[in-house]
Amino acid sequence: NYGFGGYELKPGFFLRLIGPLLKRMTLRGASPAMRLSGVEGGTYGIEALDSREGLRPFDFAALRLEKQCTDTPNPLFGKLTHDEWKRLQLRHFELHLSFFNPRG
Numbered sequence: 001n002y003g004f005g006g007y008e009l010k011p012g013f014f015l016r017l018i019g020p021l022l023k024r025m026t027l028r029g030a031s032p033a034m035r036l037s038g039v040e041g042g043t044y045g046i047e048a049l050d051s052r053e054g055l056r057p058f059d060f061a062a063l064r065l066e067k068q069c070t071d072t073p074n075p076l077f078g079k080l081t082h083d084e085w086k087r088l089q090l091r092h093f094e095l096h097l098s099f100f101n102p103r104g
Contacts, residue, residue, distance in 0.1 A: 011076045023077040027087050058093060065089050 011019070035043065069082040080088065 015076060019076045019078065023084075023088075026077075026091055027084060029091075058096070061089070062093070 015022070065086055070085065073079045074085075074088070077084075077088070
């Protein structure tokens, strides 16, 4: 939902410099997991949830993503077309869904 409400993350100069290369790689393949410097635990939203509760925000975001487009530039990749933005978000969903424990 950051694309709709604004991003908290401010990538460093080096990441912004290589952003166009990362954009192409990310839109074509899986989104890599990264630790965020300055963020406790290296990322946001790491609390344990049951699967139904954890998937609820994805359902909402997927519906919103299909119906709405944002004008907010991505802090790493800059301005994106709606199609690029959707592909980026789906790759990001894929990354998050890879963390789910099916037995949890």
